Amino acid sequence: MTTPPDTTLAPVVAPLRGTRLTLRGATLGRPGAPVLDGVDLDVVPGEILAVVGPSGCGKSTLLRTLAGLLPSLGGDVTQDGENITAPRADRALIFQDDALLPWRSVRANVELPLAIRGVTRAARRAVAESWLERVGLAGHSAKFPHRISGGQRQRVQLARALAGEPRAVLMDEPFGALDAQTRAGMQQLLVDVLRGTGATVVFVTHDVDEALFLGDRIALLGTDRVLDVPRPRDREAHGDPATVALRRTVLESLGT
Template identity: 80%
Template sequence: MNSAARPTAGSHAEAGTGPGAVSGSRSGPGTPDTVKGTGTGPRGVRLTLRGAAVGRGSVPVLDRIGLDVEPGEILTVVGPSGCGKSTLLRTLAGLLPALDGEVHQDGEPITGPHADRALVFQGDALLPWRTVRANVELPLAIRGVARAERRERAEHWLTRVGLDGHGAKPPHRLSGGQRQRVQLARALVAEPRAVLMDEPFGALDAQTRAATQQLLVDVWRGTGATVVFVTHDVNEAVFLGDRVALLSTGRVLDVPRPRERAAHGHPATVALRREVLASLTSALPGAPATAASGTAPSTAPEAPPPVPTSPSSPPLPPPPPPSREPQ
């Protein structure tokens, strides 16, 4: 939905008309050429969906989507498992065609993968037979960049993500957090204008996850890239995003103080966290909303009750007394 003025913090854009539909856009006093946080560098792309249906095969999992992702913003996407988050991301990447409607980058139809858009997966997806440096160089090698330049740029990005001196190691010698840093370096080494991230920090422990989130913020500020970040974690969505798209309700919410750890307990942030969490619990029939801790309630089924003994079954005989050896 194109709005005449930028929504206020905590407000939402109107939802689309179909089940799972999302509609939202944002406008403000800045120009599209301004890179958020820097004001310099190449701007990110604008990603647009208009009446789009996305899915695999012929059955849409999201229908009649209308959404503008602004150049240089971080849009976090939240929804329950199976609601279409990853499918939406792969459609934006050009790996899946839209079943209906329009999907555009800067006004041009997205018809397939492009070097402007990098995709980061939950698993690190590193090639085990290549060194860390060679993994980072891979997008440049595919584009035919000369070996010396590939090495220089890979080393630069390994340094930026805190892995200076690890380039000659195989991936299996790194921790999970370090491997995700390698994947981030590989995504950014070719200077994409959009980075599409599918729960990339989901397997990390809390401390490593927080450090990797901050690392993403630090390196993103120097690129100007547009980021679409899928996550199940409410705190992560509210910390990273300029806006949060809720696939279960169709709302797109402004984040009042994005990327500020100190704002975690601010009333506006707490209210936003409650609303995001409520969107997840509303997708679970009978599940009560929990406190705004930033963690969605578990969707794992309860253990089945024990099978009752049939009333007609005879009772089991008592165990025999222990035998005694003759003296």
Template identity: 75%
Template sequence: MTTSPDTLATGTHAVPRGARLVLAGARLGRPGAIALDEVDLDVAPGEILTVVGPSGCGKSTLLRTLAGLLPPLAGEVRVDGDAVSGPVAGRALVFQEDALLPWRTLRGNVELPLAVKGVARRQRRAAADRWLDRVGLADRARHLPHRVSGGQRQRAQLARALAGEPRVVLMDEPFGALDAQTRAGMQQLLVDVLRGTGATVVFVTHDVDEALFLGDRVALLGTGRVLRVPRPRERAAYDDPATVALRRDVLESLGS
């Protein structure tokens, strides 16, 4: 099978590579209520960029601008060189609230972006079942959202976001409401299921350790700093001297 430069070959089919996201001198917010100014950011295709900063610093505004829900007030916001002018199917937004449709089963929710794209019923059901299996919900496919736990709803939301094979996934503190054990499991699950998708991810969080575990780089919003995270990505690296030094640097930057 031959793939174009914008696709990534996987075991069974080709999926889109992640897109490059660029903000240059961007002013973000609403008229009369500027949240961020002079933002310069370059996110590489397939990168996981985590974004941290104090409450009210504009993290969610950044995501909504990249999603095309909020136009920039000045400067440039581009995806693969094209100005962002509105939401498109290739950019998925994942919130802390799971936003599942309560009258649809988990399978029905995961099928939704495929139905919007006009995928035939049999194909979208097969894809939904495949993604539910990947996130450990194969036995919950026929359950309604209120019949499963918060962590399981977030797993279903992740499956729904990725089922449509987006090139960009924008995540707004999706694990913030989960208990510590479930949150750690969701972090590992996210890393596992992203392997092979090629998607570019921008992940907003208040949790510095979450940012360091998930991110290839960490953007400290409001400071203009973007720091590379040492690898490999392992829980055991928590006490690694390089990780300890980076955590201290991030916390000091946020404190200042």
């Protein structure tokens, strides 16, 4: 008798649904030490919102609040109209530090969110292998994190985040520690991998050119301004008058 295939979670990556993240009059920070006050922001489903601002302005605080790690001190912080009060599986957080578990293989790290959900071993292995292939690490699944480069570890972290099928991906300067060439490659990989998933992305960066390349819009934290980014997305468009003007506006908001 032939055993039917395990279809608990198919290896083919299904499109993800984006989600709306909204802040209305929000005060963010820790009790007694607010960092941001009166924040109004609406992140629409499926967009990449790049968030820039000077050091110490609260970019990471914003991201941790959206992740549910920090409760808001006032105002409203919601996902699809529901208050964000705690972490949830459909919001993935990616840090600059890859945060991989050193005692787990590359594949086992990617499988982690699926294992936590109780997905069967065969199904989660298939999904992990599928995502590793998408991020260009198909031949590295059995390696451990210390045997791969920093850029490769960030690819693993991205695969792990998306394997759990989040509706929102919150990224805290994930490419900041990479060299320029690896960073550019990771930026392009992020765009390519996210294409078609529908996931909503909030990408915090201090790099203006990174924000211009990745973002559909750019939020200037500490102001009420959210700016549209000219499209189509193209690195060679950095000399386009509209892009030059936008870059100048962002730099002025940073005081540079």
